[in-house]
Amino acid sequence: MPRWKALPSSLDERVRNLVVQMRRLKDRSGLSLASLQIKTGYSSSSWERYLSGRALPPRKAVEELARVSGVDPARLLVLHEVAEEAWNQEPAAAPVADIPETQNARRRGVLIGVCTAVVVGVVLAGVLFAAPWKDGGDGKNSATAARHNSASASRGAFAYKAGKTYPCTVRRESGRLSAGYSDTRTALLSGPDWDVVEAQCLLGYHGFDPGGVDGVIGPKTTRAVKRLQQKAGLPPDGVVGTQTWQVLRK
Missing domain, CATH: 1.10.260 (434 Repressor (Amino-terminal Domain))
Structure with a gap:
């Protein structure tokens, strides 16, 4: 590589x-x-x-x-x-x-x-077919991704529309926070998709404004992720992966 x-x-x-x-x-x-x-x-x-x-x-x-x-x-x-x-x-x-x-x-x-x-x-x-560069990039996690994304699957494929935002109602389910857009706890965010909408809602719930909840990783969302990571003692790289999801779901 x-x-x-x-x-x-x-x-x-x-x-x-x-x-x-x-x-x-x-x-x-x-x-x-x-x-x-x-x-x-x-x-x-x-x-x-x-x-x-x-x-x-x-x-x-x-x-x-x-x-x-x-x-x-x-x-x-x-x-x-x-x-x-x-x-x-x-x-x-x-x-x-x-x-x-x-x-x-x-x-x-x-x-x-x-x-x-x-x-x-x-x-x-x-x-x-599943995109092999999602959730780790080797196609081996497709079954896991399917299990963890029943919420997003029930909403159908994500369709980005400029200017469209989504409401956030965050609840605690089985001990973990959820906004109801995705169940993932491992997805490496690339977007635009429901995983990003979920992360944006949870960022807002924790007090880190991601900008509009539109499913797109923009500059404001990245800055919000970095602030969350910094507060949690994680490397502030702005990338949402397994460790950052653990913080978002708490």
Whole structure:
């Protein structure tokens, strides 16, 4: 696994989440930047910019990364949608997304047509597969995740909508706090999803304002997590994992 350079501190948390997940997929695939160029039609220099947070990848590049990594692109595309919204809030600082560099126009047309068909097929079959980069990233925790997420499952798939927020009613159930959006105690948050909504509600309950409860890990949510972790004596990295969930559920 490559030793990734730290992402720019000025990078918006929503963009950071997308880049982190893309890095995980590349690591899992075992592909080099040169191999990604061959398999996706986007140059190795473009991938270097995407994975270092210096350029926002186009939606098609994100789809292609998911395809060559063998995962359902749906969750990654939601992260891209949220990241794109954040990126466009500062147009002066955001470079224009790169254009794929292919051998010729005909090859590009054929590639786009084939990839579109593949993506459509994968999306339709997506409910049959679990994203392997969720909850530890190796696909082995899918059964555990299913058991711990009956609350989110009963609500159906999370659909991010800009400006939409969710009400919070926190109760103690079986000795643990719950807002009723997710039962997880182990999920490594990447979002947007019901796990993030649950964490945001619990952060607010503990007195750490996450901003709007919208299911998205933004700067305010990350700051709230860091303050909670600092108070609990945990490393204040802003990442919600097993130890932070234990504090949130108390």
